[in-house]
Amino acid sequence: MKFAIVSRGDERSNAVEAKMKQYLIDFDLTHDVEDPELVISIGGDGTFLEAYRRYAHKLDTAAFLGVHTGHLGFYTDWTVDELEKLVIEIAKTPFHVVEYPLLEVTIRFNDDQKTVHALALNETTIKTVEGSVVFDVQIRGEHFETFRGDGLCISTPSGSTAYNKALGGGIIHPSLEAIQMTEIASINNRVFRTIGSPLILPKHHTCLLKPLQKNSFIIALDHTTKSYSNVSSIQCRVAKERIRFVRYRPFPFWSRVRDSFVAEVKPQD
Numbered sequence: 001m002k003f004a005i006v007s008r009g010d011e012r013s014n015a016v017e018a019k020m021k022q023y024l025i026d027f028d029l030t031h032d033v034e035d036p037e038l039v040i041s042i043g044g045d046g047t048f049l050e051a052y053r054r055y056a057h058k059l060d061t062a063a064f065l066g067v068h069t070g071h072l073g074f075y076t077d078w079t080v081d082e083l084e085k086l087v088i089e090i091a092k093t094p095f096h097v098v099e100y101p102l103l104e105v106t107i108r109f110n111d112d113q114k115t116v117h118a119l120a121l122n123e124t125t126i127k128t129v130e131g132s133v134v135f136d137v138q139i140r141g142e143h144f145e146t147f148r149g150d151g152l153c154i155s156t157p158s159g160s161t162a163y164n165k166a167l168g169g170g171i172i173h174p175s176l177e178a179i180q181m182t183e184i185a186s187i188n189n190r191v192f193r194t195i196g197s198p199l200i201l202p203k204h205h206t207c208l209l210k211p212l213q214k215n216s217f218i219i220a221l222d223h224t225t226k227s228y229s230n231v232s233s234i235q236c237r238v239a240k241e242r243i244r245f246v247r248y249r250p251f252p253f254w255s256r257v258r259d260s261f262v263a264e265v266k267p268q269d
Contacts, residue, residue, distance in 0.1 A: 002030045010043075010069070038090065041067070103121075130216065211231055
């Protein structure tokens, strides 16, 4: 099997990367950064997002696995203390694959700019540096509302525990094929009315945002941000592509949610 490793870049993560790479090579696995079958991230959820971004063009052939070297994240299943056990699992055990949905984002323009197509693992957020954003929000081709506020966040189920949750969005189990649209500081008065709560759309429903002002937009896709002007529409829907996670043991999502947000931190001696 061919593998690649993406490290957070700090001293501890780089040391784990070097050790794991040597262990896997000793088990006759092939280190291949161009065409890996297994992509291993070492760091935290941010490192996992970077690994996904780097190999998003290999979704059909590559599966992903995370080792955390800090706080336990939603994408990092294994600890440094379990490194030798994990290496043996990779070398000796056929892995189980779990597929989670991604968000497809299509940005179209009023001029001759090339249409932008992108896939997000967590979310996309649309804001502007020029005051409020004003969108005609269409769902399944029909006008739903006129939104005015600081912006909108459209997230995947696996990203629902990230920025979406901080905005008051709901947590969705990542096995569900859906996307969630959550408002960022909406303005509600006699002129503008919004639903005021997150919307959860199934995979066959498309959300289309059409700007009603000629703003430049700051559009974030996971942890990367870029400015766009002359935008005519932003289309969001569940992608046909899916990300594949490697599983060598159960991954209790609700237990991870509890441990991350509810469980009390035990005092250290």
